[in-house]
Amino acid sequence: MNSLIILSSLITPGIGLIFWTTLVFLLLIFLLGKYAWKPILGAIKTREKNIEESLAKAESALNDMRELQANNEKILAKAREERDSLLKEARETKESIISEAKSKAQKDADRIMASARDQIINEKNAAVSELKNQVASLSIEIAEKILRSDLSTDEKQKALVSNLMKDVNLN
Amino acid sequence: MSNRTIILTIFLIFSSLFPAKISASEPTENEVSAHDTIQPATAHHDAKEGKLDMTALAFEHILDSHYWHFWGEGEGTVAAPLPCIIYSNTKGLQFFMSSVFEHGHATYNGYRLEEEKIISEDEQESVYDFSITKNVMQLLLSATLMFWLFTSIARAYKNTGVTSAPKGKQSFFEPVITFVRDDIAKNNIGAKSDRFVPYLLTVFFLILINNILGMVPIGANLTGNIAFTMVLATFTLILTNVNGNKHYWKHILLPPVPKALYIMMIPLEIIGIFTKPFALMIRLFANMTAGHMIVISLIGLIFMFETLWISPISVAFTLFIDILECLVAILQAFIFTLLTSLFIGSAVADHHEEAHEGEEHKAAH
Numbered sequence: 001m002n003s004l005i006i007l008s009s010l011i012t013p014g015i016g017l018i019f020w021t022t023l024v025f026l027l028l029i030f031l032l033g034k035y036a037w038k039p040i041l042g043a044i045k046t047r048e049k050n051i052e053e054s055l056a057k058a059e060s061a062l063n064d065m066r067e068l069q070a071n072n073e074k075i076l077a078k079a080r081e082e083r084d085s086l087l088k089e090a091r092e093t094k095e096s097i098i099s100e101a102k103s104k105a106q107k108d109a110d111r112i113m114a115s116a117r118d119q120i121i122n123e124k125n126a127a128v129s130e131l132k133n134q135v136a137s138l139s140i141e142i143a144e145k146i147l148r149s150d151l152s153t154d155e156k157q158k159a160l161v162s163n164l165m166k167d168v169n170l171n
Numbered sequence: 172m173s174n175r176t177i178i179l180t181i182f183l184i185f186s187s188l189f190p191a192k193i194s195a196s197e198p199t200e201n202e203v204s205a206h207d208t209i210q211p212a213t214a215h216h217d218a219k220e221g222k223l224d225m226t227a228l229a230f231e232h233i234l235d236s237h238y239w240h241f242w243g244e245g246e247g248t249v250a251a252p253l254p255c256i257i258y259s260n261t262k263g264l265q266f267f268m269s270s271v272f273e274h275g276h277a278t279y280n281g282y283r284l285e286e287e288k289i290i291s292e293d294e295q296e297s298v299y300d301f302s303i304t305k306n307v308m309q310l311l312l313s314a315t316l317m318f319w320l321f322t323s324i325a326r327a328y329k330n331t332g333v334t335s336a337p338k339g340k341q342s343f344f345e346p347v348i349t350f351v352r353d354d355i356a357k358n359n360i361g362a363k364s365d366r367f368v369p370y371l372l373t374v375f376f377l378i379l380i381n382n383i384l385g386m387v388p389i390g391a392n393l394t395g396n397i398a399f400t401m402v403l404a405t406f407t408l409i410l411t412n413v414n415g416n417k418h419y420w421k422h423i424l425l426p427p428v429p430k431a432l433y434i435m436m437i438p439l440e441i442i443g444i445f446t447k448p449f450a451l452m453i454r455l456f457a458n459m460t461a462g463h464m465i466v467i468s469l470i471g472l473i474f475m476f477e478t479l480w481i482s483p484i485s486v487a488f489t490l491f492i493d494i495l496e497c498l499v500a501i502l503q504a505f506i507f508t509l510l511t512s513l514f515i516g517s518a519v520a521d522h523h524e525e526a527h528e529g530e531e532h533k534a535a536h
Contacts, residue, residue: 003226005286006226006227006230006234006286009230009234009286009287009288010230010233010234010397010460011397012397013396013397013398013401014235014300014304014396014398015299015300015301015398016256016299016300016301016302016304016307016398017235017304017306017307017310017396017398017399018398018401018402019301020301020303020307020310020311021310021398021399021402021403022402024310024311024314025373025377025402025403025406027314028314028317028318028373028377029369029370029373031318032317032318032321032322032369032372032373033369033370033373035318035321035322035325036318036321036322036324036325037321037368037369037372037373038369039325039328039329040321040324040325040328040348041348041352041365041368041369043325043328043329043333044328044345044348044349044352046333047333047334050333050334
């Protein structure tokens with residue numbers, strides 16, 4: 001009988017404890033929710049977000065660095081290429097300048113030679129024609145002088161003719 | 172989940188074995204003492220025969236009390252009287268200390284303490300006992316402890332900021348809090364879990380702390396009291412049904428079965444609303460009570476056999492059970508919180524596909 005009473009009190013919820021549990025539990029939910037769980041969960045979430053963001057940032061920084069490195073290499077390669085092309089161009093320019101100068105000099109020389117040749121020919125022609133004229137006038141003068149002296153007397157005229165005639169025969 | 176269920180089943184079976192032994196020993200005990208032990212508290216000690224009423228002793232450790240008993244028996248009892256608050260339909264609200272009853276030997280203002288119940292001598296008067304009993308005292312103490320503990324942790328977060336690593340209490344409780352948030356709440360409730368995390372954390376730590384306090388020799392068996400588990404289960408029941416969405420109610424009121432089966436299915440589903448939290452209530456109550464009963468009955472073997480030679484066995488088994496109870500204390504707090512979040516999860520879950528709903532229905536039954 002005694003144990004039955006005890007057993008029934010074991011499984012019969014007491015009104016006092018129900019009341020106090022309800023009150024304390026509600027208060028606890030409210031107070032802890034406001035002053036403990038909210039800041040704690042908020043802080044944990046913020047930190048998680050922080051860590052996540054930091055990791056993402058580190059990752060992106062790494063990527064940026066890699067990109068930068070790749071970029072640098074690209075720039076270097078480009079610069080090298082540019083240098084090569086510049087050198088090549090310079091060489092080409094040099095060669096073209098030289099060859100141009102050469103050809104120009106050749107041309108000039110040719111032109112000078114040609115004009116010199118022309119001048120020489122002209123001078124020569126002029127000299128020849130002058131010489132011809134000189135010779136003609138000298139011949140005429142000589143002829144005149146000869147004629148004057150030789151034809152002063154009949155004898156001399158005759159001698160001359162005979163001389164001339166001798167020459168003709170010789171021819 | 173299946174593993175957990177297996178562990179739980181083992182514990183339930185295991186712990187149900189021992190109380191059975193206790194009740195089996197009761198008649199013998201009563202025969203031997205052959206003495207009416209209605210007198211509470213110290214009355215279980217039979218001075219004439221030098222025998223102990225083990226049943227009374229065991230239940231004294233499990234049931235609520237108007238005294239906080241520390242140690243000693245009879246004249247050497249060291250116990251703290253607790254405040255009594257009673258409401259009676261004739262005398263109204265009354266406050267006094269439980270010491271006025273002198274451990275059940277005295278009457279006060281027409282009331283006497285019988286089997287830890289305040290009973291009026293007047294047959295017409297009905298008494299409602301709102302006393303700060305041992306369990307209520309421990310509830311208040313544990314609530315204060317929790318408030319101090321978690322607000323100081325919250326302060327630590329405010330002081331150290333979110334960029335530094337947690338220290339001390341903070342680093343001990345943070346994994347537990349994140350465990351409740353992620354593995355218990357998020358896994359079972361889903362996207363809407365954030366709203367319920369504060370409730371689940373409060374339930375988890377309140378049960379855990381009181382489970383542990385209950386294992387301490389002078390602690391009260393609050394979590395093994397059916398009133399306490401009933402209140403918690405009722406909160407789960409309310410929370411689940413208040414947050415139930417239209418899928419949840421459709422599942423109950425228009426279950427996906429042929430219309431002819433409605434007459435059977437709908438009452439079953441409605442009963443189901445209540446059986447789930449009812450199981451929560453019984454599970455925590457039975458587990459904690461059973462654990463305490465095993466311990467007290469193992470220690471009680473020494474007094475039952477009246478020989479010290481049994482004590483090595485008693486101590487060895489008690490140690491084993493106590494270690495097991497450490498696990499059960501954590502496990503029961505976990506299971507209560509897990510099942511609460513499962514129930515809430517089933518009430519707030521979105522079902523976009525009818526096929527999926529059908530599957531779940533099959534799984535649920």
